[in-house]
Amino acid sequence: MQTRSEAIDPRERRTDLALARSVLYRALAVGLRLPSVSSLSALASGRTALMEAAALLDSSRLAAEPLLPAVRDFADLATADAAELAAVHARLFGHSQGLVCPFETEYGSGGSFRQPQELADIAGFYLAFGLCPAAGADERADHVACECEFMDFLARKEAFVLASGREPEGICASDAEEMQDVIGRAAASFLRDHLARFGLAFALRLTKEAGGGFFGALGGVLARLIDFECRRLG
Numbered sequence: 001m002q003t004r005s006e007a008i009d010p011r012e013r014r015t016d017l018a019l020a021r022s023v024l025y026r027a028l029a030v031g032l033r034l035p036s037v038s039s040l041s042a043l044a045s046g047r048t049a050l051m052e053a054a055a056l057l058d059s060s061r062l063a064a065e066p067l068l069p070a071v072r073d074f075a076d077l078a079t080a081d082a083a084e085l086a087a088v089h090a091r092l093f094g095h096s097q098g099l100v101c102p103f104e105t106e107y108g109s110g111g112s113f114r115q116p117q118e119l120a121d122i123a124g125f126y127l128a129f130g131l132c133p134a135a136g137a138d139e140r141a142d143h144v145a146c147e148c149e150f151m152d153f154l155a156r157k158e159a160f161v162l163a164s165g166r167e168p169e170g171i172c173a174s175d176a177e178e179m180q181d182v183i184g185r186a187a188a189s190f191l192r193d194h195l196a197r198f199g200l201a202f203a204l205r206l207t208k209e210a211g212g213g214f215f216g217a218l219g220g221v222l223a224r225l226i227d228f229e230c231r232r233l234g
Contacts, residue, residue, distance in 0.1 A: 011162050017060065018159035020053035024071070024225055025152035031074070031218045032102065032145035035085040043078035050075045063228040070220040077214040085214055092206065092215060099209040100202065104142040107198045118142065125190050126150060129157070144202055147195045148222075151187065151229075158183045188233040191226075199226050 027050055030039050043050075054071035057063070092100050101107070104122070105115040122141045126132065131153065133139065139146060158180060165176030191197075199222060206219035 011165065015159045015162040016056060018155045018162065020056045021225075021229070022152050022155035022159065023049055023053040024057070024067070024221065025148045025155060027074070028218065028222055028225070029145045029148040029152060031078075031214070032143075032148065034089055035082050035214075037082045040078050040080070040082050040085070043075065047075040047078070057228060060228075060232075062231040063224055064231075065224050065227070067221065067224050067228065070217060070224050074214070074217040074221050077217050080214050088210070088213065088215060092209060100206045102144045102202065103140055104144070104147065104194060104198045107201060122147070122194060125186065125194075128186070129153065142194075144195075144199060144222075147190075147199070150190065151195065154183055154187045154190075158187075184233070187229075191229055191233060196226050196230050 023046075027043060027046065030043060033039065050071050051068065054067040058066045058068050090098075092098055093102050105118045108114075119141055126141065131150070133141070161171060161176050161179045161183065164171045165173060171179070203219045203223035203226065207216050207223070210216035210219060
């Protein structure tokens with residue numbers, strides 16, 4: 001007799017895990033931008049999905065600290081007043097006097113030429129997958145929300161390839177394997193060179209400066225998800 005875990009197709013589990021990562025990255029990308037009634041409503045209504053995603057990733061036993069407690073706090077606090085959170089967002093991330101810088105290229109050192117080189121490298125990752133800023137958007141490519149959004153995209157693309165590879169009329173096995181390899185290498189490189197390199201420092205600073213509340217919980221989720229991803233991808 002098979003146990004439940006033995007009965008699950010490994011590719012189906014990989015698909016579910018990719019979708020779970022996507023759900024959390026998407027929530028982080030939304031939460032890191034200026035709060036609004038609609039964005040907070042979306043997070044609050046997705047509470048169950050967030051909790052299920054965190055629990056599924058925790059079942060892999062990769063992260064040093066479980067995601068679920070941090071995600072629960074984050075989801076519960078998404079019911080806060082949008083205007084109040086917008087004021088906190090401005091205090092934390094304001095361009096001139098914000099307490100926590102959300103832009104990767106403002107971290108570290110390397111001279112005046114480092115920032116444009118790093119921005120070009122980040123944009124290159126996006127363009128390699130056909131992604132470019134929305135018309136009229138003024139958000140920098142190195143904003144932590146943009147980087148979370150890119151990881152969300154890669155996770156959803158991985159889930160699509162895995163699911164399509166199981167369908168009779170879907171992607172053939174060899175093509176699906178090649179695409180998964182490309183996605184996996186891109187995710188590992190982007191984490192190593194960008195999000196994981198500065199994201200943990202950002203998350204810890206955010207947790208400290210926020211002093212609890214919605215953004216403090218958000219920092220906790222980001223730190224734990226980065227730890228999970230680094231362990232997953234080696």
